Amino acid sequence: MNGILASPMTFLIDTVFGLYILAVMLRFLLQLVEADFYNPVSQFLVKITHPPLRILRRFIPSFGRMDTASLVLMFALQMLGDYLVSYLQGGGQVAVGALAALSFIQLVKLVFNVFIFAIIIQALLSWINPDPYNPVYSLLSDLTEPVMRPCRRLLPPIGGLDLSPIIAIIGLGFLMRLTLGLLEKLVTTFLF
Secondary structure: OOOHHHHHHHHHEEEEEEEEHHHHHHHHHHHHHOOOOHHHHHHHHHHHHHHHHHHHHHOOOEOOOOHHHHHHHHHHHHHHHHHHHHHOOOOOOOOOHHHHHHHHHHHHHHHHHHHHHHHHHHHHHHHHOOOOOHHHHHHHHHHHHHHHHHHHHOOOOOEOOOOEEEOOOOOOHHHHHHHHHHHHHHHHHHOO
16 A cells, blocks of 8 residues: 555554453453443443444354353454454455464453553542542443452552552453563464
């Protein structure tokens, strides 16, 4: 594609696909942690992700509490977005295995980033306006509780100051780098 259009189109594809994949990821994670379904933010995520998931659920059943249709949708969208970006940048033919591996790694990275940023936003909101009835704050609490609970046991609040978000962020950053390093090593070993 023309060099002038390639960069803006890549930005547009990355942004649109990235935001929608994030919405599907948030819906999947909130459903997994059994967050409040009637929360306005949850309802927004359900409404914007429902059309493709309704179609996919006809063919892809859920596995226990895990919405496998959401996983398939995220993976398919990530692969399509990566393929389009590669095509725009003059990548030509892209191996399906390499594209699938890249997409999987990006989704794993997104999961870690969702939790890290959710913890940061929750900590900032607790300083500014700790209203537990705020829809965003309550959803963030529901989402981050599985990560924060062990951290609070490790380091309970000291003098009314909760330092457990720092431990959670450091731990998630460490696990993200370890996991991504292992995945990249596996991909390069088996695909290249």
